[in-house]
Amino acid sequence: MSKGAKILVIDDEKSMRKLLDISLTSEGYNVSLAKTGKEGIRELGNVRPDIVLLDLGLPDLALLDAGADDYLTKPFSTEELSARIRVALRHSLNLKEEPIYVNGPLKIDFNIRNVEIKGEPVKLTNTEFDLLKALVQNVGKIVTQKQLLKEIWGPEAVNRSHYLRIYFSQLRKKLDKYDLSDIIITEPGVGYRLNI
Amino acid sequence: MEDFSRRLTPEEALKIAAGSEAKATDKGKLKIFIGYAPGVGKTYSMLNEGNRRLQRGEDIVLGYVESHGRADTEKQIASLETIPRKKVEYNGKVMEEMNTEAIIKRHPRVVLVDELAHTNVPGSKNKKRYEDVKEILNAGIRVITTLNVQHLESLNDIIKQITGVTVRETIPDSVVAKADEVVAVDITVDALLNRLKRGDVYKREKITDALTNFFREGNLNALREIALRQTAQEVDEDLEEYMRSHGIKESWQTVERIMVCISPSANAKRLIRRGALIARRYRCEWFVVAVENAGVFAPKWSQKDKGDLERNFILAKQLGAGTLILFGRNISTELAKFAKEKHITQIVIGHSEKSPFQSFFTGSTTGRLLSETKNIAIHVIPSNREISNTDNWFKMTFTSDLAISDLWKTVLMMVAVTSLNYLLRAYFGYQAVGYVFLLAVLVLSLFVSFVYIILFAIVSASIWNFFFIPPFGTFVIAKTEDMIMNLVYIFTAIITGYLTSKIRRDERLLAEREARTDTMYRITSIIASAKDRHACIEEIEREIGVILPGKCLAIVKDDKKSFEAVLRKFIVNDEKELSVAMLSFNKGEMAGWSTDTLAFAKALYVPLKGPSENIGILSYQPEHARGLSGDESNFLVATANQLAIYLERELLKERAVEAKELKISENLYQTILDSVSHEIRTPVTSMIGIASTLETLKDENKRTELAHDLAESAERLNRIVTNLFDMSRLTSGVLSAKKDWQDVGELIHVSIKHLGKKMTNHRIRVEISEGLPLIMVDFSLFEQALSNLLLNAANYTPEETEIMVKADKEYEKIVIKVSDNGPGIKTEELPFVFDKFYRTKDAPPGGTGLGLAIVKGVVLAHDGEIEAYNKKEGGLEVKISLPIEKQPELGELLNE
Incomplete structure (x- = not known):
């Protein structure tokens, strides 16, 4: 299910959206894009993504505590990003606890x-x-x-x-x-x- | 023998320090054209200089000039750029004032401002133009201005005496004393009068009026002399300060010390100003002294007197005097004693205000002072007050003694003792009755004032005579010895009463004085020992709260905000209260509750008046509704005054520091911009180039290669930006907020791990001692520091060599060492490696010279030390030492 997973990218910078679209699509993900938080929330209902990539000005720790899975600080390499995405996807599929x-x-x-x-x-x-x-x-x-x-x-x-x-x-x-x-x-x- | 005089007092030292600093850099310079009367050509000279500077190419503007319709002046104005005036509405009229903000915003090199002593329209930000000028100077703009000599505060009285005109617009002498240049604009009196008559100074219709009033020849001659003397003195003072700051001692005059003797009267202000003038001329220490007379017949100070005295003392302190209340039965003796103790050389005293009748009995203070002192010059300043008459003296002396309650006590005692004696007469006879009366006088004198004792003595003697001494029922006394006894009784009673009253008054004065000294001592010691101004304010607020139950707040102005904005933080949603507080601040007078001004207010507002400006206000909101006694409000005024003097000094210090810091950071930014812009441009240029090549390039292999280069350039740019960001974080002080307990081992491992690919060409060996304590650091900053050290080592050493990181405890410090096996650094370059933008001669290209500076910045921000040295066996070692802080509580949870 890793390939073809749905990813929603919310970022206000055009070049960033474009870069993520190209690189993630080339890795076989199904990418949808949103410019603003508001647009993002609408897309969230339409697309029902497995992963949301959200741009924040600064790593917002409160957000992590509130339940985000991971964060990366800019600048980051696309390699690192896709590695993190893979982990998050695995995690989201593998939630039940084994003894x-x-x-x-x-x-x-x-x-x-x-x-x-x-x-x-x-x-x-x-x-x-x-x-x-x-x-x-x-x-x-x-x-x-x-x-x-x-x-x-x-x-x-x-x-x-x-x-x-x-x-x-x-x-x-x-x-x-x-x-x-x-x-x-x-x-x-x-x-x-x-x-x- | 007079050697002590040559040492600088701390204040002098500060003044010299502040002076040279201000003159050297931050502040704009102030040049004043002083003239002795309107029309001598101050404005003309100022404009003339302005035009000359303009021709030299200087950036110069007109801040404010009043041409008075003089043609010459108007011609000069035309060629200069004028900052439009500000319109201020007052009482329905629109007035024009200098637009200080616009001048500062325009920021020319020089600004011309006419009439320094001008008072602004009420409602302007500053009360006086010289305060506006101060602001402009503080903004680093030079000011050239004009001033008529009669506006100088200390000359106020003399000018009035000479010309009969009271000058209301005064400016503190310190403004002129601090000016960098003072130029006297002088023409002869004849020439001035000619100009006036020609209509060059005033319009035709005003000329006659002017000639008969202010512009009388005698006036002008005197004013001219004063102006010239004043300017000469300024020159003298500059020379003096220069000599002092350069340790030149020769020119010292004999040490003069001035004492000004005052009473609460209005005349005191004249004496103080005169004293200030003399002290200024000799540049010497001076005191203002009042004596509270403890004599029974001496006039007592009313609450109003005490308030007046306090206000006189405030003026004295503002003019730089030490103030003191002496206490004694004989004014001249006390003064003479003090003069001797303090080695006073000149005394300023007012002409006696006693009537000839009083002087006959008590003699004149001045006369006695003359005979009690030796080698002291005494200046007797005539009083301009009507000589007080005897009624007045009686009122001043006894008013406070004529309490109704005392009268009742006296009458009651009289009735009681007479009745008792009437009963006892049958057993003792009429002579013993006299002793009972005498006893009653003694007892009564403990409770009532002297006036009533005299009354009691006379009336009781009459009663004794009338009812007890034979023949009864008449004032006739049969036996001679009875008559003597009766007379002796009267005198004994009066003398006893006098002595007891005297003792009681002494006691009261002593107690009052002690209380006053005690409180003032506490206030002074709080100020002297305060850690900083916030601590001082808090302590004083608490101290006032102890003495006067209620809420006390000292609200201090802030250079960055209007005082109103500051007040709004303390007085929330109460426009009425706010307006009272603002009034008190702007007028520099007490207002609000328990005063005559706007008494409806909930709180009392006392201005914090510093020597040269109002610093803020002291607000006191009482717990009880009863008004303050005179003593209590005097206490508040005195405290506010002490606090204000301290706060102004602090404020000035802060301003100086701020100005300096601003300058430093401006310089730093300039340096960073200069050297970094080049570093940033290099990778950016290659990135742009690569990107445009990639657009058209077809060859797959070359594309990959270029993409790799692109990434590398971006990486380099990222490194520069990170370094700059860290540097600015370090200098902006955001740092302390993120300190936390960290494990040294974890720190080192994370730093190495994050370097990742950048370090693959070197081996890193890590040695960490067991059981190191935790350190209190900012993790990411410290990681950055360690990364920089490791990268540095990697950049300067051959590939495949080993880099060593050690953490250990040495002499109660945590020590982290990063060493390499490279060539080390030349000894002569070692001291500079931590400097910003320093790059060693054989540094590889592509660095900013910020890496090690950041390391040092980080270490210093953690109270640590850093050094770099070449190891004996070769290679560079950088050693960071950090203090071991008190370890955090671990709690029971860790006991496993």
Whole structure:
């Protein structure tokens, strides 16, 4: 379904719309275009797209917290864009939760809170496990700092970003033993993403 | 011996600093043509200079000129560009004023402005034209202007004495003192009179009038002398300041110190102005002193007097004097004591206002002062007030003593004691009765004023005589010893009463003085110790709130907004209240609640009058409805005054800093524009070229190649833009908002990861110590800094060599080192590598010279340090040290 997926592009700049139209169409997507937010909303009803590409002046973090899947800052390469689109499409198709998650060398059993890498059990603390789980459940997608803090430490902890620094540092160290520290990607000022 | 005088006081040092700065760069220069009367040719000279400058090619405009219909003048005006005047409506009439905003907007190099002392139509932004001129100067425009000497504040009295004309339009002497150039426009009095008679100065019908009033020959001669002296003095002062700032000491005169003795009377203002004039001439320290007399027969200060005195002191402070209230039974002794303590060399005192009758009993203060001081010159300034008569003296002395409640107490005591004595007479005899009366006098003197004690003494003596001393029922006294006893009783009673009253009055004055000193001390110390002006204002507001229950606000003007706009933030939706506050600010007088002006207002508004301008207002909204006592409102005025002096100084400082910063940032932008526009143009040119080639090119291979080049140019352009953006973020101070706790390891890894393809030709080795504390930084800025360091290392070293990133803890600092194995940097170039736009001699093409400057900017913005040096084993190492901050609370949740 990846090919032929419907993408709605909302951007007020003509050259940008044209570029995205050409490059995404050439990759086999079904592209529709809108100049303004208002036009975009109308198209949303007409086309029922799988993905919306929306241009914002600045990366709007509130929007991410409100449920956007991902963002890119200008200037970006079309390669990076289509990679992100592929992840988002996969994600949107794959929403149901399995009790056991396997991806490459990583195997997680959510029921018994067990993590194995390359067949070896890895000992994680409860918090480390919860962090990893939150990323795994949104694999490929940014999970904002706020979301993580709220989910794991509760709403009153949303500003204590230093918790994340300390735990991700520990978690990375444990993953590093298996050369996997790179699977957790920091999106500066925004959040974290699992890339596997 | 007089050596202390040669040290600069801090104020002098500041003045010199401010002076040289202002003269060197930011502000426009001020040139004043001073004349001694209308018609001497000031305007003509000004216009003449303007036309000369115009011919030299200078950008010069006419801001405001009044030709008075003089033909010569009008001819001169015609050749100059004129800024149209502003129309202001007042009382239904349309008046014309100088259009300051338009002048500043037009921004010529020089502007000509006539009549510096002019008072603007009410409702204009500034009250006085010299304030408009200040604004223009602050905008960096030179001003050439004219002034008649009689408008100088400190000359006000003398001019009045000479000419009989009260000059209402005055300007502070400081305006002239701060001018960069003062030129006297002088013609002989005869020539001026000729001009006048010819009709060159005024229209025909006004000439006769003028000749008999202001333009009398004697007047003109005196004015001319004053004007010439004044200009000579300005020259002197400039020389003086130059010598001071260059440490030249020779020309110092003997140290003079002036003391002006005043009372609350209206005459005091004349004395103060005279004192200011003398002090200015000698450029010396001076004091204005009032003595509150503690004597029982001395006139007491009413609340109005105290208010008047406070206002006199405000004038004195504005003219630069130190002010003080002394306290004692003998005015001349107190003055002499103070003069001795402060090494006063000259005393200014008013002619006695006592009547010959009073002087006979108490002597004249001036006379006694003469005999009590040595080596002090005393200037006695005649009073222009009618000599007060005895009634007046009696009223001033005793009015406050004649309280009705005291009368009741006296009568009650009289009745009670007489009745008691009547009962006791049977047991003790009539002589002992006298002692009971005496006791009553003593007791009574503790509660009532001296007037009633005298009354009580006389009446009780009569009662004693009439009812108790035989023969009863008559004022006849039979025995001689009884008569003596009765007389002794009267005198004893009066003397006792006098002594007790005196003690009570002393006590009251002492207590009042203590309270006053105490409060003023607290206010002064708040101002002296305030961290900044906001803290100071808050503290003072609180302090006033403690003494006077209610809400107190100090509202300070803002150079960027009109005062009305500032007020609207504090006074919301209350046009009436706003208008009262504006009135107080514009007129520089108290208004609103508990005053005579617009008393309907909810709050009292006291202007914050600085030495040269109104800084804002102090508003006080009372908790209780009862009006303020004189003391209380004096306290508010005094506090407002202290605060205003402080605030004006702060405001001036801020303005100077702002002007300087603006200049610096302007220069920076210029440099950036100059050097970066070239850098931007290069990739843009190639992009345009490639794009147009691609349009027609058919060869597939070449197309791919060109597309690749296009991407590369775009990438380069992107890098430049990012650098500039970061630089401007760094300089604009947006930075602090985004600091957060970060992990050093994460920071380094992310930076390296984001560089991605740009670093594929080098190996990067990362070493991070275990257990490093978190750092408080802006992640993206720091990432940019590290990326710049890594890119720099990659650009300057051969491919396939290793770049090393280390993070560690050294001497209580977090240290991040980026090193390479390249050729390093020549020692002589090392100190400059972090400078903006600096590029080493063998730098590869395509950089802006901003990369390392940004790194340094980022590090400094995080209170860190940065250095670059060549390693012993070769290669460059850049070391960043960051302070370790107090680590955040981790909470229980982390205890795993």
